[in-house]
Amino acid sequence: MLKLAARSVGRNARRSALTAAAMVIGLALLIFSRSLAEGAHEQWITSAIRIGSGHVAIQAPEYLESGKLEHRIGAVGHERALRAVESVSGDQVLAHTPRLSVDGLASSAASALPIRIEGVDPEQERAFSDLDEKVEDGRYLEPGDRLHAYVGVELARRLGLKVGTRFVLTAQSAAGDVEGQLVRVAGIFRTSIPEMDQGLIHIPIETAREWLGTPDAVTTVAVLLATSRDTDRVVSELRDALAGASDLRVLGWRQAAPELDSALRMDDYGDYVFHSILFAIVALAILNAVMMSVLGRRREFGLLQALGLTGAQTGWVVFGEGLFLTAVSGVVGMVLGFLFTWGFFRNGLDFSGLVESEGAWASAGGMVDPVIVPTFHSSQVLLSLYFILIIGTLASIYPALRASKLDVAEAMKFDR
Amino acid sequence: MASDGVWWRVAWRNLWRNRGRTLITASGLAFGYLSAVVMVGLTDGMVAELIENGTRLMMGQVQVHSAEYLPERNMHHTIGGYDGVDLEALLARLEANPDVTAAAPRLYGGGLLSSGDETKAGLLYGVDPDREQQVSTLLSRVSQGRLPVPDAYEILVGVEMARQLSLSIGAEVVVVAPASDGSMGNDLFTLVGTFETGTPAIDANYAVLPLSDLQYLMAMDPGRVHEVALTVTRAWDTPLIASGLAASLEGSGPQFEVTPWTDLRPELAEAIGLMDAVNYLIAGIIFSMAIFGVANTMLIGTFERRREFAVVRALGTTPLGVGRTVVYEGMILGAISLAVGAAITWPIVVWWHNSPPDLTSVLGGFSFSGSQWRPILRIEYSYDTPIICAVALFLTAVLAALYPAWKATRVPPADALADR
Numbered sequence: 001m002l003k004l005a006a007r008s009v010g011r012n013a014r015r016s017a018l019t020a021a022a023m024v025i026g027l028a029l030l031i032f033s034r035s036l037a038e039g040a041h042e043q044w045i046t047s048a049i050r051i052g053s054g055h056v057a058i059q060a061p062e063y064l065e066s067g068k069l070e071h072r073i074g075a076v077g078h079e080r081a082l083r084a085v086e087s088v089s090g091d092q093v094l095a096h097t098p099r100l101s102v103d104g105l106a107s108s109a110a111s112a113l114p115i116r117i118e119g120v121d122p123e124q125e126r127a128f129s130d131l132d133e134k135v136e137d138g139r140y141l142e143p144g145d146r147l148h149a150y151v152g153v154e155l156a157r158r159l160g161l162k163v164g165t166r167f168v169l170t171a172q173s174a175a176g177d178v179e180g181q182l183v184r185v186a187g188i189f190r191t192s193i194p195e196m197d198q199g200l201i202h203i204p205i206e207t208a209r210e211w212l213g214t215p216d217a218v219t220t221v222a223v224l225l226a227t228s229r230d231t232d233r234v235v236s237e238l239r240d241a242l243a244g245a246s247d248l249r250v251l252g253w254r255q256a257a258p259e260l261d262s263a264l265r266m267d268d269y270g271d272y273v274f275h276s277i278l279f280a281i282v283a284l285a286i287l288n289a290v291m292m293s294v295l296g297r298r299r300e301f302g303l304l305q306a307l308g309l310t311g312a313q314t315g316w317v318v319f320g321e322g323l324f325l326t327a328v329s330g331v332v333g334m335v336l337g338f339l340f341t342w343g344f345f346r347n348g349l350d351f352s353g354l355v356e357s358e359g360a361w362a363s364a365g366g367m368v369d370p371v372i373v374p375t376f377h378s379s380q381v382l383l384s385l386y387f388i389l390i391i392g393t394l395a396s397i398y399p400a401l402r403a404s405k406l407d408v409a410e411a412m413k414f415d416r
Numbered sequence: 417m418a419s420d421g422v423w424w425r426v427a428w429r430n431l432w433r434n435r436g437r438t439l440i441t442a443s444g445l446a447f448g449y450l451s452a453v454v455m456v457g458l459t460d461g462m463v464a465e466l467i468e469n470g471t472r473l474m475m476g477q478v479q480v481h482s483a484e485y486l487p488e489r490n491m492h493h494t495i496g497g498y499d500g501v502d503l504e505a506l507l508a509r510l511e512a513n514p515d516v517t518a519a520a521p522r523l524y525g526g527g528l529l530s531s532g533d534e535t536k537a538g539l540l541y542g543v544d545p546d547r548e549q550q551v552s553t554l555l556s557r558v559s560q561g562r563l564p565v566p567d568a569y570e571i572l573v574g575v576e577m578a579r580q581l582s583l584s585i586g587a588e589v590v591v592v593a594p595a596s597d598g599s600m601g602n603d604l605f606t607l608v609g610t611f612e613t614g615t616p617a618i619d620a621n622y623a624v625l626p627l628s629d630l631q632y633l634m635a636m637d638p639g640r641v642h643e644v645a646l647t648v649t650r651a652w653d654t655p656l657i658a659s660g661l662a663a664s665l666e667g668s669g670p671q672f673e674v675t676p677w678t679d680l681r682p683e684l685a686e687a688i689g690l691m692d693a694v695n696y697l698i699a700g701i702i703f704s705m706a707i708f709g710v711a712n713t714m715l716i717g718t719f720e721r722r723r724e725f726a727v728v729r730a731l732g733t734t735p736l737g738v739g740r741t742v743v744y745e746g747m748i749l750g751a752i753s754l755a756v757g758a759a760i761t762w763p764i765v766v767w768w769h770n771s772p773p774d775l776t777s778v779l780g781g782f783s784f785s786g787s788q789w790r791p792i793l794r795i796e797y798s799y800d801t802p803i804i805c806a807v808a809l810f811l812t813a814v815l816a817a818l819y820p821a822w823k824a825t826r827v828p829p830a831d832a833l834a835d836r
């Protein structure tokens with residue numbers, strides 16, 4: 001039976017090739033666009049997360065909602081969180097860093113702007129975020145710095161700041177009073193993410209603690225992982241390790257950075273819609289092709305049945321034919337898509353020529369590097385193949401039914 | 417040509433000789449049309465949303481500043497320098513321009529807002545409420561309470577800021593802001609309303625005050641404003657209108673700079689251009705996939721009709737005539753699919769446009785290329801998208817018919833008649 005099906009595919013080489021071409025191109029396209037989307041997402045997540053609160057953030061339970069200093073982690077909690085992070089198995093944890101963050105006002109003689117102030121440990125932060133590499137002028141914070149600040153290029157411009165200029169940070173301290181802190185610009189960075197360039201300042205964590213009256217405190221312990229895929233695993237491992245500590249909450253980046261989460265999910269929805277459309281068109285092409293092959297070969301099927309095949313067996317031949325065609329073109333399409341993507345673009349696809357201003361690539365606190373390196377997920381590739389097979393199967397059912405209900409005499413007598 | 421009509425009829429009849437095949441092919445094309453129009457419409461909806469939030473919500477289409485103001489936005493660089501200008505005269509002069517439909521003066525400041533227990537930094541936005549409503553849409557997003565009136569120490573803040581400061585309508589707010597004379601201005605205001613734009617960055621950071629109150633707080637004279645925002649008659653011509661305005665403002669007195677939104681938000685303008693390109697790519701992919709489906713079907717159709725073609729060739733038809741009927745078939749198929757596609761697409765698009773799925777409860781808004789996006793899947797329809805897609809669909813059907821048609825012209829009559 002299988003042999004019959006395979007032969008009838010081979011006998012109509014041209015028709016088979018055309019149908020297969022539609023499927024092969026469809027699937028290859030799918031793999032190509034999927035791997036680019038995956039690659040872009042990973043870059044986007046990484047860029048947002050290294051400036052933000054990491055793949056995994058350990059905070060006080062109420063901090064995410066309130067963002068207030070009263071919901072901070074003390075020395076004991078910090079120590080416990082660090083022990084838990086260091087106990088995470090495997091080598092997934094690349095770096096971690098303490099942060100003491102507060103919203104405040106930055107003012108100079110020129111202007112005043114609301115900003116986010118992050119108190120950081122210069123050495124650990126350097127390993128964690130890539131903000132220190134984005135330096136435009138001056139330098140990043142260094143151990144031993146006291147009244148130094150690392151500011152965004154747009155903020156510097158709006159406040160008229162240069163390296164060495166002094167300006168004032170104002171925020172509500174832990175005691176509830178409004179406290180000012182004079183700092184001096186040590187360096188200016190440019191990330192091309194508008195929110196960051198205009199709204200983020202790094203100062204040494206000790207300075208922040210003293211100014212805000214919160215000795216030894218942190219608001220977040222941010223953890224950086226090798227890939228975002230391990231987030232859920234590390235989160236649950238940390239939750240187990242910190243099960244007894246009611247003053248600590250472990251958050252994955254999807255919770256800690258809801259804006260990034262919704263942007264990524266929105267992007268995913270768009271991809272799904274596009275891919276469903278591709279699949280639907282491929283399905284119609286298969287249905288059509290298999291259908292044609294049945295209607296055009298009434299005589300042949302009539303003959304098969306006259307030679308003793310039952311209706312059901314004829315149906316199986318047609319079904320097998322559809323499935324065979326789908327499977328072969330599915331595999332070919334996948335390999336082709338993979339080879340194409342890998343062969344030409346393994347070093348990244350450069351879109352930077354499309355737009356001039358880098359800010360156009362920024363969204364939700366992160367940014368997509370215009371040079372997109374495709375990423376393959378075996379699960380996703382297999383899923384695509386699986387879907388193609390399902391569609392092939394479904395599209396073959398109706399023609400198979402038609403073939404099985406053929407009236408032998410009628411089919412044979414019809415002479416063309 | 418009389419015989420032409422015959423070929424059309426042959427094509428038409430042949431389409432219906434195999435009803436199932438024609439229906440599947442036509443529905444494939446119609447579906448392609450539907451998905452192309454919907455995909456492009458969704459992207460256009462997102463673009464409209466980005467422009468709305470990036471420009472109309474707060475910015476205005478054209479802005480007039482002092483020549484020194486941009487890009488630093490130094491608070492001292494008000495229009496006309498430290499002395500300010502005769503504001504009424506300036507507004508009247510701007511509005512006298514036939515391209516300008518409305519003008520609104522603005523003053524910007526940064527400061528701390530405090531409810532007593534809680535303190536938060538915010539952007540202070542001093543406006544003339546009546547004029548501002550003709551230029552931007554922020555003041556139409558009041559979710560609770562009302563707009564502030566001048567000289568009564570009233571203030572309007574975003575819902576998220578009100579939440580963070582635990583403020584309700586009628587509560588008192590202390591506003592502290594660096595003033596132009598180097599002192600710290602501070603005053604007690606009454607919260608009269610909150611606005612909700614759906615984008616966290618705006619709802620959490622902005623406070624709206626009447627222009628005169630903010631001028632007083634920042635120790636500035638009534639003639640001092642940072643910016644006059646304008647609405648113009650032809651939105652797509654903004655850069656041209658801006659340069660015309662700049663020319664008309666030149667001369668003695670204060671130096672002005674007139675900037676259209678495309679210059680204020682270059683990354684947004686570029687991202688929008690990029691999205692348009694992506695639209696064409698998506699439509700292109702959808703239709704090229706459809707070409708395969710159609711070509712496949714028609715090719716099989718022509719193979720089945722080898723004998724028929726051979727007969728008509730033997731009766732004296734030129735190869736061109738045979739090929740023509742296949743192309744006609746493609747054209748009729750395209751027209752049918754188009755009619756079906758349009759009949760399905762329009763109701764869906766109109767319905768979608770009028771009641772867009774609101775995902776606000778599932779997803780939060782996020783920033784995009786310097787603008788903000790709310791998760792409402794709006795569809796925008798213009799007249800060009802459906803027409804371009806229609807032309808693409810028709811071309812798809814005709815293009816797909818070309819190869820089968822060429823094959824049909826190459827049927828050798830004798831061989832085909834002799835033995836299939």
